[in-house]
Amino acid sequence: MLGRLYELREEVAIFLDSQQKADFHDNFQSEGFQITLAYLVDIFEALNAVNLKLQGKSINIITHHDTIRAFMAKLDLWKCRVQQGNAASFRNLDSALADNIDDRREAWKFIRNPFQCEEADVADEVQEEFLELKFNSTAKEDFKDVDLETFWVKYLPVYPLISHQALRILTLFGSTYLCETAFSTLVAIETKYRNRLNVEGDLRCALSSIRPRIQDLVAKKQCQISH
Structure with a gap:
């Protein structure tokens, strides 16, 4: 009210x-x-x-x-x-x-390990969320078991302000390597013989780091049998 x-x-x-x-x-x-x-x-x-x-x-x-x-x-x-x-x-x-x-704090310090920082190491507007995260014993155990990106994505719904700041830094492009790789893959897929191909799905599969489970996919399909 x-x-x-x-x-x-x-x-x-x-x-x-x-x-x-x-x-x-x-x-x-x-x-x-x-x-x-x-x-x-x-x-x-x-x-x-x-x-x-x-x-x-x-x-x-x-x-x-x-x-x-x-x-x-x-x-x-x-x-x-x-x-x-x-x-x-x-x-x-x-x-x-x-x-x-003015906020002159180093933006990356708390991202590396929020459990070894103090509230003075983060911006004023996220200090309260930072304290909740710091004293969350479950989050502290999770931090030991996963990489930085996975940790901050997992706790984005719980601590949106501080997680958003961390992910903004972690998702920055460090170089043009990924863009160059994607462009090279696009050139290889979309040739002059396939210039009308919708390459979105193919490009996603080609660039993904997740290996497809071919055996599982094949097992779910019914083989064509002779009549």
């Missing part, structure tokens, strides 16, 4: 003005009220998020422990930031205060 009110604050101000509610309009539009409202939206959003993570059929004492530890770490982070005059922990409040802070 608070979030919806904050989103519609301009429309609410127009409504109060149209109803000639001068006192309500002036108080609602005051800087102090707008900043307070923004803070309330952020803090209740954070509390609601923690409450939801402590519920569900698949929740156990271990996940409860991880969630509470992550939230306590967030509280310490929020306190430290506020003492420095930094409202980045509170999205709407930060926007209301027009607090734009």
